[in-house]
Amino acid sequence: MEVALRAVEESDVRVFFRHMNDPEAARVAAFVSPRGSDWDHFEAHWKRIRSSSDVVRAVVADGELVGSAAVYGEPGDLQVTYWIDRTHWGRGLATAALRTLLAEVPERPLHARAATDNIGSLRVLEKCGFRVIGQDSGFAHARGKEIPEYVLVLDA
Numbered sequence: 267m268e269v270a271l272r273a274v275e276e277s278d279v280r281v282f283f284r285h286m287n288d289p290e291a292a293r294v295a296a297f298v299s300p301r302g303s304d305w306d307h308f309e310a311h312w313k314r315i316r317s318s319s320d321v322v323r324a325v326v327a328d329g330e331l332v333g334s335a336a337v338y339g340e341p342g343d344l345q346v347t348y349w350i351d352r353t354h355w356g357r358g359l360a361t362a363a364l365r366t367l368l369a370e371v372p373e374r375p376l377h378a379r380a381a382t383d384n385i386g387s388l389r390v391l392e393k394c395g396f397r398v399i400g401q402d403s404g405f406a407h408a409r410g411k412e413i414p415e416y417v418l419v420l421d422a
Contacts, residue, residue: 267327267328267357267358267359268327268328269325269326269327269359269362269363269366270325270326270327270366271323271324271325271326271335271363271366271367271370272323272324272326273323273324274312274315274316274322274323274324274334275324276316278324278331278334279308279309279312281331282308282312282333282334282349283305283308283309285333285349285350285351285352286298286299286302286308286349287302287303288351288352289408290352291349291351291352292408293408293409294381294384294386294387295349295381295384295387295408296381296384296406296408296409296413296415297379297381297404297406297407297408297415298406298407298408299311299407300407302407315336315338318338320336320337320338320339321336321337321338321367321370321371322334322335322336322338323335323336323363323367323370325348325350325359325363327354327357327359332350332351332354332359333348333349333350333351333354333359333360333363334348334349335347335348335349335363335364335366335367336348336367337367337371337373337376339377341373342375343377344371344373344375344376344377345376345377345378345379346364346367346368346376346377346378346420347378348360348363348364348367348390350363355386356386360386360387360390361390361393361394364390364391364394365394368394368395368420374420374421374422375419375420375421376396376419376420377417377418377419377420378391378396378417378418378419378420379402379404379415379416379417379418380415380416380418381406381413381414381415381416382401382413382414382415382416383413388416388418391418392418394420395420396418396419396420397418397419397420398416398417398418399417399418399419400416400417401414401415401416401417402414402415402417403415
């Protein structure tokens with residue numbers, strides 16, 4: 267399966283909205299917007315993202331839009347994030363997308379966070395060279411409670 271990144275197009279945002287409103291995917295990801303099911307809020311949020319200086323890409327597999335990947339934040343505290351539609355989990359797409367994004371963004375260190383029980387995301391990050399440097403907690407809107415999360419870093 268060929269995985270590529272491209273600029274996010276306006277029409278992609280509606281697909282992202284559908285992906286991110288999958289209840290099971292949101293539960294696993296845990297840290298989602300508290301207003302994720304509000305289209306107007308979601309659209310405005312993505313308009314801000316697309317007009318920012320952040321590196322934001324659409325993930326395409328064999329010509330199909332399957333998710334997004336981004337590096338955002340301030341120099342010295344850059345974060346990575348990604349989302350792959352649940353119907354495409356387990357195929358290596360997140361790993362391929364993140365590797366491609368990391369090749370595009372030379373700045374280091376890069377940071378990431380993942381719920382401690384999100385084994386799939388932790389495996390993706392570790393395959394791409396991230397290592398756990400600590401643990402924190404955050405309110406997971408998709409679960410309605412505070413949960414533990416790992417803090418990871420990719421140095422050089």
